[in-house]
Amino acid sequence: MVAMYGSIILAPLLLSTVVHATVNVKVGMLHLSDCKEPPVLISKYSLLPAAQIAFETVAKRLERGVYKNFSMTHVSTDECCTRPVRSSGALASSMYHDDGVDAFLGPAVSPDMAAVADMAAYWNLPVLAGAATSTLLDDKTRFPTLTRACPGMGPMVQFMTAVLRHLGLTSCAILRGLPVDVYYRRDLPDAVFAGLERNGIIVVEVYADQFDTLDKALEKVASFSKVIFISASPVRDIMVHAHRLGLTRGSHVFLNWIPFEHSPWQTSSQFENNDAETVEALKALLMMRYHVPDTPVYHAFQRELKDRQLTLYGRELGSGENLFAAATYDAVLIYADVINEIVAEGGDVRDGRVVTKKMWDRTFQGVTGAVRISANGDRLGVCDLVLDMTDTKKGTFDVIGTFDEATGAIIVHEPIKCLGGKAPTG
Missing domain, CATH: 3.40.50.2300 (Response regulator)
Structure with missing residues (x-):
């Protein structure tokens, strides 16, 4: 009888623990290596530091309680652009099967992005872009889980x-x-x-x-x-x-x-x-x-980006301020905002289409200002x-x-x- 009551009492406690458990999401970063083309604006030398700053910002918000009940980790590769375009899909596949990623950030080059976004649609995983501006990626019937935080060609x-x-x-x-x-x-x-x-x-x-x-x-x-x-x-x-x-x-x-x-x-x-x-x-x-943007927040981010480049590579890379890097930062924070909302609602953060739809047709505040994502998943420029x-x-x-x-x-x-x-x- 004691055992019976023990099981009756324990069951609700276990259920409660599952509901309020911390959810971990893992982002796979597909950025560019140290090739001569494309230019440094969308190479790892700019986008990797920007993404690192973004993930650190997410961690700080979790520490302060701005975000709750989830954690975010990431894995990355330097191999994009050292192989043929379609190898980006192979790298994404490795991250999906071996690392168990829940979303992709990048790649920055549009043909590579198309390869990854095709596979992500099949896997039902969100894809985040801070670059990749080609009109090739406008077709969200083909790329239903792709969200771009940068202006496209349109x-x-x-x-x-x-x-x-x-x-x-x-x-x-x-x-x-x-x-x-x-x-x-x-x-x-x-x-x-x-x-x-x-x-x-x-x-x-x-x-x-x-x-x-x-x-x-x-x-x-x-x-x-x-x-x-x-x-x-x-x-x-x-x-x-x-x-x-x-x-x-x-x-x-x-x-x-x-x-x-x-x-x-x-x-x-x-x-x-x-x-x-x-x-x-x-x-x-x-x-x-x-x-x-000509705002203190934007310029502060650009200074931090330069400092991070000095730390990682020993020098600043690229001239002027990099809007692609800032958009990459914003893409990560948009994803984090939405994950925070879904966890609070008790939803499934691994349903890529649900996550994606929460990013579309709404406005977020980022270092690049008001990031207005259209009903088609692209930033309004x-x-x-x-x-x-x-x-x-x-x-x-x-x-x-x-x-x-x-x-x-x-x-x-x-x-x-x-x-x-x-x-x-x-």
Whole structure:
């Protein structure tokens, strides 16, 4: 009889212990190794330190009681990008079967991410991205557990379309060239211009390496459209050549996209110590970028990232501030917020689709500001239109307009002063 009562009394206690037990979630990090390409912006030298800071932040919140009743660990690999793209899926498989991960962070390169996200969908595991911006990953029917905390190509397509329509234009041309040439570095992905064409913008591409001189290439691209996207470097030299050809005096406008780094577009050496001719040439240049926060929290994170790079690698890597790294940090914290909610609700943190849906169609606060995740699992982007060199010696520019993907509207804070204060004629 004593044994019977003992079992009756003990059963509720065991049930209570199971309900309130700490849940551990394990994140598999698939970042990049020390290869030359892709650039350091999305290499392990930036993303690994950012992720480490994020996981430490989660641990501190657990210690303070901000998060409750779960713990978070992670495993990582350096092997991505040292093998063929599809090996990323093999590495993810190893983490899933051997390490028992509950979610993936990365990889940062879109084809690699597609391989991992395909398998994660089959395993029903969440995938978190602080990079991987390709339109290839927009299809959430194929990638139903992928959440991106960084802006994709979609916002930039809509932004460029809005700028062209603001100028009353329906066509543009792009000056490209070979990546190996100092003048002709490929910056704008093909997906951007494919998106422009879907929006009814006529796009013509001109490859500068197919001409004897830069001047001939500029004359050719200028014959196709009044708006010229420069997808080549150095921008300043190209603008000076365009100015000498008379293309900056009211007939054409030049656009340049500098997507993610903060300092290079603003204080790059190519825009410092300009002479009078260069200053005049640059008046016909509009610079476009994703919005970069100018807040104490964001700048503090970037300083901590640099300190961590010094600790891990003995030096800072990459110039300027890295929005990809900050978005990687935010991706981890978004996941932690949702896990905290699910544990509090008594839900299943290992149901990837449930976890993913809790991250979609809502706003989180991160080091990059308000992280608004769309109903399709991608961050809604904000873009800046940058113009007017306010300091010709330092090469600094003002932001004169913004585009918010959530509203689809471009807001110009002051008149566009390029081309003598008027839009291209004709």
